[in-house]
Every structure is written in structure tokens, then in C-alpha cells.
Amino acid sequence: MTQVVLTEIHGKVGLIRINRPEALNALNNDVVDGIGAAIDAFEADENIGCIVLTGSEKAFAAGADIGFMKDFDYMHAYQTDFITRNWERIKTARKPVIAAVAGFALGGGCEMAMMCDMIFAADTAKFGQPEVRIGILPGAGGTQRLPRAIGKAKAMDMCLTARMMDAAEAEQAGLVARVIPAGQLLEETLKAAQTIAGFSLPVVMMIKESVNRAFESSLNEGLLFERRAFHAAFALEDQKEGMAAFAEKRKATFTNR
């Protein structure tokens, strides 16, 4: 049987690849469970400092698998806790997760990319929330994360008209961090991930937690959270090493302590 989720290790980076080319990487339970298991493994591996989630050249993921869910009734969706049960593992990852998106990122695919900490897009990427076309609404965060990323006007436009947004517009709107020529997407994303993985992991995790707090709290609460984390950083050996290395004009060697 084809493995619908593949993993590789590149130095200190764990790569997760969605692999259902016949269905444009449509997301079913096997795929989502596979991504969750891969994240579990990379989170537990102390040699890994950053995770990259990607698809194929043609599709990051064209959405939740429509065939899989077309006969669901309300009670089934509710009782099996559809989506929440396994999709949210990306959100709870403590190490940074970068989505490397080429081709279609639609519906649940766009939502999954937005669950990651940032999106690097190939110039071929197309983002959309076309659920309205098939009689449902975005249900894995699209109506909430999209307006936070690109504002109400464009989020409404995408969710209500089902139009796709190309990579250039997505970058201009703030949905993606970088647009990269398609042929270099993985290489460039892995390079950025290696940079992150070369820093102190506890500091990287504190930064991720603090930035995420900006979306969950008032400015004052967020600033307080940041300040506490900042003070805590002075308890790390890596802070001593980082500052000593700067003073001694050498490269820091972090030990994640």
C-alpha cells in the first residue's frame, strides 16, 4: 500500500511530505493521522529543531477528501470529533513548523498551511477556501485564521466567492512569508529551517509561543508574556554562550540548555 505520508530527515530538520498524488493530496484520516505521527516523532527527537510540511509540485493539498466526507451526517461528524480529533496536532507542535506550498492549497489544505507557523510559497501556489461551492463552510479554521492573516475584506472575498489567490497576492496580503521560484521551494525552505534549527531550541520555542500569544491576548497581556519569557531566557546556558560568542567574535554553539 502507498504510504500517504513520507518523512525524511535533513540535518536538524524533519520533512513531512503528503503523498496522495492521485487525489491532489486530498486530506483523509490516514493522511492527517500520518502527519500527526510524524510530528510526534520529530517533536520527540532531540536532534530535530524545525519541521517542514510539504506536498507535491501540483498540490500542497486540494482540501479535505470530498469522497471521504460526502456521506457524513451531523451525528457522525460530531461524535467522531471530525477535524478536532487529529488535525490540531500541527497547532500544538512546540517546534516551529513551516508549510512549503506549491500548487493548490485549497479548503482544508489552505487551513492546514495556516495552522503552520509560516508559509513559504512557490510562485505556482494557489490558495483558496472554496467550500461554499460544495455546500459547506471552512471548518478547520479558515473563517478565523484567514481574516487574522489577510484582513476581513479579502477573507470574505475568498470564503464567499471561492476565488483562488495566487502566490504574489498571498504575499502582498500577508498570508505567506516568502515567494520562491517553484524549482527552489524545498531547497530554500530547508535552508531557512536549518537556520532556525541551528539556534537554541528553547529560545526558538519561546519566540514561537510569544508570537502566537499575540493572537490570543490583549497587547498588555502579550507584552507581559513576552517579558516573562525574555527574563527566563537569562536562565539558559545558551544565553551565556550566545552573548559570550558575540563578545569573542566567534560562532555560538548552542546546546539547547
Ligand code: DAK
Ligand atoms: N477530495 C477528493 N478528491 C479530490 C479533491 C478533494 N478535495 N480535489 C481533487 N481531487 C481529485 C479529483 O477528484 C481527481 O480525481 P480523479 O477524478 O482523477 O479520480 C484528481 O484529484 C485530480 O483532480 P482534477 O481532475 O479535478 O484536477 P484539475 O487540475 O482539473 O482541478 C482542482 C484541480 C483543485 C481545481 C479541482 O480538483 C478541485 O476543485 N478540487 C476540489 C477543491 C475543493 O473543493 N477543496 C475543498 C474541499 S472541502 C470540516 C473541516 C474542514 C473541512 C471539512 C469539514 N469540519 C470541521 C467538519 C474541509 C473541507 C474541504 O477542504
